[in-house]
Amino acid sequence: MRKFTATLSTAALIALGTVPTFASATPVVMGFEGVTADSDQIVPVTPYAEGGYTLTNTNRGDFNDGIFGKNASNSNGSATFVFCAYDSTCFGGTSIKLTGGAPFTLKSIDVGNWETGGPAGTLELIGSVLGGGTVTAVLDTGDAWATRLLSGFDNLLSVEFRGHTAYAVAIDNLVLDLSPSRVPEPGSLALAALALAGLGLSARRRIG
Known part of the structure; x- marks a missing residue:
């Protein structure tokens, strides 16, 4: 379980630090x-x-x-x-x-x-x-x-x-x-939510 929460914590840092840039309309x-x-x-x-x-x-x-x-x-x-x-x-x-x-x-x-x-x-x-x-x-x-x-x-x-x-x-x-805007795509939002959940679980384990 400790290994799983550590993996989620790593994913959180990646997800929160990497937000894709993409154009919001066709040319x-x-x-x-x-x-x-x-x-x-x-x-x-x-x-x-x-x-x-x-x-x-x-x-x-x-x-x-x-x-x-x-x-x-x-x-x-x-x-x-x-x-x-x-x-x-x-x-x-x-x-x-x-x-x-x-x-x-x-x-x-x-x-x-x-x-x-x-x-x-x-x-x-x-x-x-x-x-x-x-x-x-x-x-x-x-x-x-x-x-x-x-x-x-x-x-x-x-x-x-x-x-x-x-x-x-x-x-x-x-x-x-x-011009491209730094707006997260749905997949990145889902990854970020999962990663944040992992951070929360890790924090609760340390408090306990």
């Missing part, structure tokens, strides 16, 4: 589909909401943002979100802010230039992290669309997008997920 892909006809654009289109996330124009000019159909401009074959580069002559540059209802993770994003044959540029991402601090990334943009995987963009309150050099920047297929 959302912000893809801008079904908003406009293939050959048309919608301007302005912010704030734009999809899947619980919102894009907001932080300093609107005459022409700062729009969703373009798959037959418009430098398309990747589907609708895309386009905004003037932060430091371009595109009717006053802008930045776009992404927010969600809870801390989130930005896993990847598709990036390209809106203007075919225009100058290559960059897309600067500035993530505001829960608890303070920022995380940043700079992604190249050009005529060729590319999927950029991101690292460290977790527990975000918001992400600001700033295009540079290019006339306008196009983005698509933002893969977003709620």
